[in-house]
Structure formats: structure tokens, C-alpha cells
Amino acid sequence: MFLNHVREQLSAYCHDELDAKAARRVAEHLIACRSCRAEFEEIKAGVKLAEHLPLVKAPDSLWSELENRLEQQVSKQEQPIKARESFRYRSFFRVPAAIAAALVLILGVAAFWIYRQESRRSWEVARLIGAPMIGNSRIGQTGQLGVGQWLETDADSRARISVASIGQVEIDPNTRVRLLETRPTEHRLELARGRMSAHIWAPPRLFFVDTPSAVAADLGCAYTLEVDDQGASLLRVTSGWVALQLHDRESVVPAGAACATRPGIGPGTPYFEDASQTFRAALTKLDFENGMAEATDNALLKDLLAEARVRDTLTLWHLLYRVSGNDRALVYDRLAALTPPPPGVTREGVLQLDEKMLRLWKGHLDNIWTGASPLKKGWINMWTRTLEKIKQ
Amino acid sequence: MEQRAVMAEPIINERVIKACQQGDREAFRLLFEAYKDKVFSIAVYSCGGDETCAGDVTQQVFLKLMTNISQFRGESQFTTWLYRMVANACIDEQRKRKRFLPFADSPPATRIEFKRPQEQRYAKIELADSVRHAIAELKPKFRLAILLRYIEDLSYEEMASILNCSKGTVASRLNRGHKELARRLAHLRDQVVLGD
Numbered sequence: 001m002f003l004n005h006v007r008e009q010l011s012a013y014c015h016d017e018l019d020a021k022a023a024r025r026v027a028e029h030l031i032a033c034r035s036c037r038a039e040f041e042e043i044k045a046g047v048k049l050a051e052h053l054p055l056v057k058a059p060d061s062l063w064s065e066l067e068n069r070l071e072q073q074v075s076k077q078e079q080p081i082k083a084r085e086s087f088r089y090r091s092f093f094r095v096p097a098a099i100a101a102a103l104v105l106i107l108g109v110a111a112f113w114i115y116r117q118e119s120r121r122s123w124e125v126a127r128l129i130g131a132p133m134i135g136n137s138r139i140g141q142t143g144q145l146g147v148g149q150w151l152e153t154d155a156d157s158r159a160r161i162s163v164a165s166i167g168q169v170e171i172d173p174n175t176r177v178r179l180l181e182t183r184p185t186e187h188r189l190e191l192a193r194g195r196m197s198a199h200i201w202a203p204p205r206l207f208f209v210d211t212p213s214a215v216a217a218d219l220g221c222a223y224t225l226e227v228d229d230q231g232a233s234l235l236r237v238t239s240g241w242v243a244l245q246l247h248d249r250e251s252v253v254p255a256g257a258a259c260a261t262r263p264g265i266g267p268g269t270p271y272f273e274d275a276s277q278t279f280r281a282a283l284t285k286l287d288f289e290n291g292m293a294e295a296t297d298n299a300l301l302k303d304l305l306a307e308a309r310v311r312d313t314l315t316l317w318h319l320l321y322r323v324s325g326n327d328r329a330l331v332y333d334r335l336a337a338l339t340p341p342p343p344g345v346t347r348e349g350v351l352q353l354d355e356k357m358l359r360l361w362k363g364h365l366d367n368i369w370t371g372a373s374p375l376k377k378g379w380i381n382m383w384t385r386t387l388e389k390i391k392q
Numbered sequence: 393m394e395q396r397a398v399m400a401e402p403i404i405n406e407r408v409i410k411a412c413q414q415g416d417r418e419a420f421r422l423l424f425e426a427y428k429d430k431v432f433s434i435a436v437y438s439c440g441g442d443e444t445c446a447g448d449v450t451q452q453v454f455l456k457l458m459t460n461i462s463q464f465r466g467e468s469q470f471t472t473w474l475y476r477m478v479a480n481a482c483i484d485e486q487r488k489r490k491r492f493l494p495f496a497d498s499p500p501a502t503r504i505e506f507k508r509p510q511e512q513r514y515a516k517i518e519l520a521d522s523v524r525h526a527i528a529e530l531k532p533k534f535r536l537a538i539l540l541r542y543i544e545d546l547s548y549e550e551m552a553s554i555l556n557c558s559k560g561t562v563a564s565r566l567n568r569g570h571k572e573l574a575r576r577l578a579h580l581r582d583q584v585v586l587g588d
Contacts (some may be wrong), residue, residue, distance in 0.1 A: 015541070017548045039571075043579045052523045053542045058432035059447060066451050070417075070458060144409070183504040194443060248574025 005029070005036050006084060010043040016184045020165075023184075027166075030203040031220065037203060044205075054199075122184055123161050124148040130157025132171070150178045153194070163187055167200035169217070172226075180210065205243075213261040217243040221255070231263040244270075250305050251318060254369045262288050262379035269318045272311050279307040283315060300329050305334040313339050314369050317362060320350065339365060409470060413462050424454055431478050434539045438482035439527050449481050456481075468553065475544060476554045479536060486532045519580060526576040535567035537562060 006026045012018050013026045029062050030037050039107045051207045086332045122144040131138045133152045134145055145161060152177050153159055161169040161177075164187055165235040171177060175194020181187065188208045189196075200207045207218040211229030216223075221240025236258045244251045244259050246266030268287035271280060282304040289324055301323065308316060316335040322329060332350050335341075341350070341357075342364050349357040432450045438447035456477055468495030507557055527535055540546050540554060548559045555562065574581065 006566065008560070008564060010571055012548065012563045014564075014570075015548070017563075034449060042574045043570045045574040045577075046572070049523055049573045049577050049580065050527070050538055050570065051544045052520050053538070054524065054544060055429050055519045056433040056436045056446075058428040058450060059443070061452060062428060062432070062447055063421070065447070066424070066454055069455055070453060237571060303548075 003034065007039050008236050010036075011047070013040075014044055014047045014185045024165075026054065027202060031201075040203060047185050060158070105339055113300075118142050123163060123179060123182060124159045125151060126162075128160055128170070130154065130160040130173075132157045132159040143193045143339055145179045150176060150192075151288070152176045163198075163200065166202035166206060167198060169199075170197045172196065191225060191227050193227050193229060195224060197224045198222065204241075211261065213263040213265070214244045214246045214267045215247060219243055220254075223253075233261045235259045235261070254366075257314060257369070260284070261329060269315050269322065275309070275312055275315070276307045279304055279312065279315075282307070286319075298323075298330075301327055301330060305330060308338065310332055310338050310368060313365050317358075320358065321353065340366065403473075406466070409461070409464065409466075412458070413464070420458060423457075427474065430472075430543055432542045434478055434482060434536075435485075437524070437535060437543060438532070440487060441524075441528055445485065449485050453481050456516055465492060469546050469550065471544070471546070472550050472553050475540060475546065479540070479554050481564075482536060483532070519583060522577055523573070526573050529576070530569055530572055534565050537565040538569045538573075541566060572580075 004014070006029045009018060009022065009026055013023060016023075026280060030040050046156040068229075071187075125132065125134065125139055125143045125145050127139055127141055127143075130153065133139070133150075134143050135149055137143075139159075151159060151161070151171060153171055153173050155173050158173060159171045163169055163173065164182055165189065167212065169177075169189065172195040175196060176192040177194075177196060178192065179188075180190050185206070186208065187206060188210065190210045192212070196209070198207070198209070198218065200218045200220065202218070202220070204219040205217050206229075209216040209225055209231045211225065211227050213233055216225055216235060219241035220235060221242050223237040223242050225233060225235050235242060235253055237253045237255050239255045241255075242253050244253065244261060244267035246261070249265040249266040251259045251270045253270040256274070257270045257272050258267045262268070265288060269283055271283055282300045285300050286304065305316075313335055316331050316338070319331045319334070320328060328351055332347060336347070341361050345357045345361045350361070408419050408422055412423055416541075428450065431453055432446055435449035436443060436446035439449065453474075457474065464470065527538060530538065535553070537551065540551050546554070548562045551562045552559045
């Protein structure tokens with residue numbers, strides 16, 4: 001597999017220019033090949049940037065200038081062939097009818113084109129139970145969720161969405177979701193309220209879910225995400241990884257961990273669900289009750305650090321970014337006591353949030369968080385198993 | 393991007409083209425109105441933002457189109473035929489500029505206004521400005537591939553026909569162009585990748 005890298009096909013993959021078989025081969029390769037995946041991230045960023053390329057309006061004077069040049073050209077040509085002139089003037093009087101006919105044709109073709117585009121840009125929805133609605137219409141056994149359309153379930157209904165060819169999302173009762181975008185470089189849902197479970201088998205950062213308080217970016221995973229009526233959400237990851245982000249605040253959540261978000265704040269700090277009650281209660285207060293602002297003698301932080309186990313280094317690593325001063329030093333010391341930093345990572349560097357050092361340390365901690373000894377072995381295995389199931 | 397395509401697609405019908413072939417000035421006007429912004433956009437990026445140069449290239453393209461439209465037999469898509477002229481005109485212009493005027497030395501007075509102070513507070517406008525600049529600075533063959541794809545919304549097959557190369561070459565040029573854009577605009581990547 002690794003002998004056949006897919007770098008040359010990545011733009012074509014992003015533009016949906018590959019046939020289904022080739023596209024699947026690229027997707028499978030991207031999951032397993034780190035170097036091609038890094039290249040894919042580059043290309044995808046380039047594609048997304050290029051999509052912002054604006055059209056430049058031609059100056060209004062261009063036609064009159066062109067007409068003058070045309071007149072000059074035509075008069076040169078017309079002198080020897082006067083007979084054609086009368087035909088040209090006859091053409092002029094036929095203009096209104098020609099324009100009207102052309103406009104009718106234009107509108108017809110445009111309407112057909114829009115219809116085709118819109119129908120292509122939709123996901124299939126299967127009714128699991130009850131009567132899910134797309135817009136104002138109940139769906140039968142299946143329906144199509146177009147870009148911009150809402151899918152809503154009541155207390156007695158559930159539905160399953162096929163996310164292009166990259167996964168499935170189950171929609172629980174009392175949930176409202178909207179399809180925001182679907183194209184090879186980005187598939188995006190909005191979860192306004194309720195709960196959804198996603199199983200995605202695609203390269204990282206292709207599937208996103210917008211909630212009122214953060215964006216969930218799939219990094220190759222299965223997870224549930226729920227949003228309450230106040231816009232707060234809770235993410236629980238069952239396999240792989242998910243990133244929650246709002247502006248420059250990001251939480252990376254592995255399998256077995258969870259993370260809450262709040263409107264106006266964004267994602268809190270991720271934690272393993274088997275952490276102690278004291279640990280979790282202290283973390284909630286730190287995240288959402290202004291606990292991070294306490295610069296000195298932070299009792300909440302001390303409670304949390306005292307309760308931290310080796311696995312809870314997930315939380316501590318994220319906390320390094322979110323606390324400052326003496327609090328950051330306390331977090332570092334506890335983190336280093338639980339898992340000593342690898343060579344090249346110094347206390348001073350970490351306290352100054354040296355990105356290279358923090359990434360290096362995280363690389364080592366990943367193994368603890370995922371329970372895998374080779375880096376991300378479990379993640380790749382998960383992919384392989386999922387892909388095998390799809391092939392069957 | 394897709395809305396732009398809607399504007400252009402319908403014009404490719406036999407009646408309008410036939411009317412143009414018969415010398416119908418109003419049909420030609422219709423054709424001009426449908427494609428002028430796209431042709432001008434490609435020209436303006438190929439001319440390093442010089443609107444005067446872009447206007448001249450656009451006029452040349454439409455004059456040539458008018459003169460040669462009787463030769464269009466419908467064997468290829470009309471757009472393929474048109475954009476082949478556009479691509480050739482831009483390549484010619486690029487050669488002239490290379491010979492007579494260094495790219496960065498274009499007269500500032502005639503350069504397109506990339507900065508619009510009243511709108512700069514909007515992040516999207518700033519992003520578009522940055523993308524324009526970065527695209528204007530790409531190597532010509534990568535830039536042309538990017539422009540044909542993103543301004544004209546053409547398929548790889550159409551682009552290959554216009555650029556007289558294989559689909560693989562188109563893919564390769566787009567790859568290089570995309571990577572170059574990502575590199576030049578690395579500071580904006582998070583903004584477009586997450587888009588929150």
C-alpha cells in the first residue's frame with residue numbers, strides 16, 4: 001500500500017474528479033499513510049483558500065470600447081461586401097425576439113442546473129422510528145436532506161443520516177440538525193439541540209458539527225454529541241479522536257474521554273469519564289465558573305491535581321494552556337510527577353508554552369491516553385476494521 | 393462559485409452562437425455580458441492586478457472571438473473554445489510582461505484596488521484580498537490552472553483540452569498551486585479549514 005502513494009491525486013480527490021473506486025483507494029490510503037495525510041492537509045487548505053478567490057467585475061466601459069474596435073473591424077470587412085449589410089440590419093430588428101428566446105432558454109437551463117446541483121448536494125436520511133421531518137415534510141422510509149435543510153425528530157422519532165460516503169450519523173429523539181455543507185473537502189452539520197451519534201470513516205477534519213458553543217472536528221472516530229436548550233454541549237468519544245474548537249481554544253478528546261462546552265466560553269478541558277467525582281467537579285468549576293482566574297492559592301486546582309491519576313494527564317496537559325503563573329507551575333509539577341517529560345522538554349520551556357516541547361510531550365502522552373504502545377496503533381486498527389466492514 | 397457557473401452555463405446554446413456567427417451584434421452583446429467578468433478576472437490575475445492590461449486582454453479575446461466564431465463547429469464545448477483563447481491571450485501577455493516589465497514593477501496607479509479600507513474590518517474580505525495577492529504571485533502555469541478551476545469552474549477534462557495537456561498534468565499543476573497557496577497563506581489556514 002505504501003509503495004503507491006496518492007499525492008498526485010489529492011487535488012483530484014478534493015475536487016471529486018476521481019471515480020468511486022479511485023476515491024475510495026485514496027481515502028483508505030490517507031487513513032493509513034501519515035505522509036500522504038500531511039500532504040492532503042496542505043492541499044485541502046490550498047483548495048479552501050482558493051475557494052475564496054473572488055470574481056473581478058469588468059469595467060462598464062469595456063463594451064463601448066470593444067464596440068468601437070468592432071465597428072472599425074466591421075467597416076473594413078464590409079466595404080467590399082455591401083450585400084451583407086442589409087442582412088446584418090435585418091438581424092438587428094430580429095433582436096428582441098432573439099433575446100426573449102435566449103432568456104427563456106437561459107432561465108430553463110439555469111433552473112435545471114440548480115435543481116441538479118441541489119439534488120446532488122444532499123444526504124440520504126432513513127427513518128428508524130416515528131416520523132422525522134425534513135423542513136415541513138415527514139419523510140417516508142427514506143428522504144433527502146439538502147444543504148440548508150433542517151432535519152427534526154420529535155419525542156418518538158429517530159433517524160439515520162448517511163454522510164456522503166464517509167460515515168453515518170444517528171439522530172436521537174427531540175433533535176434538530178441542519179446540513180450546512182457537503183463536498184469532498186468538507187461535510188458540515190449544525191446541531192441546534194438534541195443528541196446525535198456519529199461514526200465517521202474518513203481522513204481527519206473532513207466532517208464537522210457546529211454547535212452553539214463549539215465546532216466538533218472529526219479526527220477519525222465515533223462519538224456522541226448533545227446540545228441542551230441553553231446551547232451547552234457534551235461530547236463523549238467512543239473511538240478515535242475528536243477536536244472541539246472555538247476560535248483559538250481547542251480540546252482534543254480521545255476515546256473514553258468527554259468534554260463539555262458552554263456558549264460564550266467554548267470547549268472546556270477534556271477528561272476521562274472514569275476520573276473521580278472530585279476531579280470532575282473541580283474541573284467543571286475551573287472551566288465554567290471563572291476558576292481559571294484565581295491566580296494564587298487555587299484550592300480548586302489543588303483538589304484536582306491531588307486527585308489526578310496517570311490517565312488524567314490528558315486534562316493536565318490541556319490545563320497547561322489555560323492557567324498561568326504559579327498555577328501553571330503547579331500543573332507542570334504534577335504532570336511531570338505522573339509522567340516525566342521526554343528528553344528535550346524542560347520545565348522552563350513548558351512554563352513558557354513552547355509549542356514544540358508541548359507537542360513532543362503530548363506525543364508521548366498519547367500512548368497513555370489511547371492505551372496503545374506504538375503511536376496511534378489503536379486508531380489505525382480501528383480504521384482498518386471499519387474499512388473491512390465497509391468492504392464486506 | 394457555483395452561482396457563477398449558473399450565470400455562464402446557459403449561454404452555451406446553439407441559437408445564441410448561431411446568431412453570433414451570422415453577425416448579430418446583440419447576440420454577441422449577450423455573449424459578452426455572460427463571460428466578460430470571468431474573462432476579465434482571469435486576465436486581471438494574469439496581468440498582476442493591472443486593470444488596463446486586463447481590459448486590453450479581454451478586448452483582444454472578444455475581438456478574436458467575434459472574428460473567428462464562424463469557425464466554431466460545435467465539435468468541442470463553446471466554453472472550451474473560448475477559454476482556450478483566454479488561456480492563449482494570457483500566456484502571450486505573460487510573455488510580453490516578462491520581456492518588457494518585471495512583474496513587481498507594474499505601475500501602481502493602474503493596479504487594481506486590492507485594498508478597500510471601508511471593508512477591511514470584515515475578515516472575509518481580508519481573506520479574499522490575501523487570496524488574490526497570493527494567486528497573482530503564483531507561477532503562470534499554476535495560476536492559470538487555479539483560475540480555470542475556481543473562476544470558470546471547469547472540469548479537469550475541459551482544462552486539459554484548453555491547456556493542451558493531459559488530465560494528470562492538470563492535477564499536478566493544481567496540486568502545486570494548492571500547496572503554494574497553503575504555504576503562502578499559512579497564517580490563514582485555521583480560518584478556512586475550521587471556518588468557525
